[in-house]
Amino acid sequence: QVQLVESGGGVVQPGRSLRLSxxxxxxxxxxxxxxxxxxxxxxxxxWVAVISYDGFNKYYADSVKGRFTISRxxxxxxxYLQMNSLRAEDTAVYYxxxxxxxxxxxxxxxxxxxxxxxxxxS
Amino acid sequence: xxxxxxxxxxxxxxxxxxxxxxxxxxxxGSYLAWYQQKPGKAPKLLIYAASTLxxxxxxxxxxxxxxxxFTLTIGSLQPEDFATYYCQxxxxxxxxxxxxxxxxxx
Numbered sequence: 001q002v003q004l005v006e007s008g009g010g011v012v013q014p015g016r017s018l019r020l021s022x023x024x025x026x027x028x029x030x031x032x033x034x035x036x037x038x039x040x041x042x043x044x045x046x047w048v049a050v051i052s053y054d055g056f057n058k059y060y061a062d063s064v065k066g067r068f069t070i071s072r073x074x075x076x077x078x079x080y081l082q083m084n085s086l087r088a089e090d091t092a093v094y095y096x097x098x099x100x101x102x103x104x105x106x107x108x109x110x111x112x113x114x115x116x117x118x119x120x121x122s
Numbered sequence: 123x124x125x126x127x128x129x130x131x132x133x134x135x136x137x138x139x140x141x142x143x144x145x146x147x148x149x150x151g152s153y154l155a156w157y158q159q160k161p162g163k164a165p166k167l168l169i170y171a172a173s174t175l176x177x178x179x180x181x182x183x184x185x186x187x188x189x190x191x192f193t194l195t196i197g198s199l200q201p202e203d204f205a206t207y208y209c210q211x212x213x214x215x216x217x218x219x220x221x222x223x224x225x226x227x228x
Contacts, residue, residue, distance in 0.1 A: 035217075037165075045157075045165060045208050045219040059215035095164055106212040108155030110176065112164035 002026040002111045004096050009116030012086055022079040022096030022113055030054075030074040033099035035109055036081050038092035038118075048094070049081065053102055064090075086120045093117050123147055123211050125220035133228040140196040142223045144209035149189045153213035156185055156194045159222075160205045168207075169194065199225070 008020040022034070036048040049060045049070040058070050069082040079096050094116050097109035124147040134140050144154065152172040157165040167176045169185035172192055182197040196203055204227055209220040 037219075044206075044222040045159070045210075047210070047217050047219060050215065050217070061216045061218075105171070106153060107170040107174075108167050108176075108210060108212060109157075109165070110167050110170075112166075114164060 002098065004098065004111055004113035006094065006096055006113045006116035009094065009118045011119045011121060013122050014087060014120055016086055017082070017084045018086060018118060020081040020083065020094055020096075020116060020118070022081075024077045024079065024096075024098075027098070027111075029077040031101050033101075034070075034072060034079045035097045035099050036070060036079075037095045037097055037109070037112075038090075039095070039115075040089070040092040043092075046092070050099060051079070083118070086118075088120050091118060091120050123150060123214060123218065125209055125211055125218060127207075127209060127220040127223050129223060130221065131224040131226070133226055134199050135228045136199055136201055138199045138228075140199050140203075140225060142194045142207055142225075144187075144192040144194070144220050146190045146192075146211055146213075150211045150213035152188050153211060154185075154187070154192050155210045155212060156183075157208045157210065157219075158203075158205045159208065165208065170212075196225075 003025045035050045051070045067085045071080045096113045098111040100106045126145045154172045156169040159165040173185045184195045206222045206224045
């Protein structure tokens with residue numbers, strides 16, 4: 001069965017960095033786009049970033065552009081989110097989610113991890 | 123592309139028919155998905171391509187619309203349907219979500 005397991009969350013001071021990981025299993029990792037979506041405490045969902053199946057195309061929300069970098073290692077079935085210059089407003093549960101296969105029709109995010117909490121606080 | 127949802131919350135009873143609306147700031151064709159999220163859980167994909175039911179989702183859920191106006195309908199609300207519902211546009215990046223509609227028990 002498809003599984004996505006995030007890790008790497010924790011408490012970090014403003015201005016510092018953190019790297020999240022998302023380990024995937026149960027599907028052919030290298031053929032799917034992958035997304036990061038976050039949710040601040042008590043708030044709605046915020047789309048963060050996406051990376052294409054081959055890692056060549058990446059897109060970001062304006063709120064994280066220039067500070068966050070999405071990447072993937074298809075040999076390790078793992079997705080990453082490098083978060084630099086963290087701010088209090090980046091405090092959220094971060095989810096990884098599976099997107100579309102190759103460049104086919106975008107059916108939405110059909111599998112999600114359980115999320116990892118990032119708290120930015122001094 | 124900005125998404126708005128209405129209402130932001132609603133109270134309903136088991137068996138009620140519930141309708142949630144999502145409006146896009148510009149046309150997105152049928153590139154819209156709906157998700158259900160329960161407290162402390164990850165979102166669950168309900169509908170994609172505006173009206174196609176994801177595998178395993180009960181048939182009481184349905185979606186309609188295209189262009190800028192979309193609707194999620196729950197035909198007969200069940201106890202397990204009390205949750206927050208989000209729409210997401212898949213037409214272009216950033217693929218943002220609507221602000222959500224919380225459905226709770228009357």
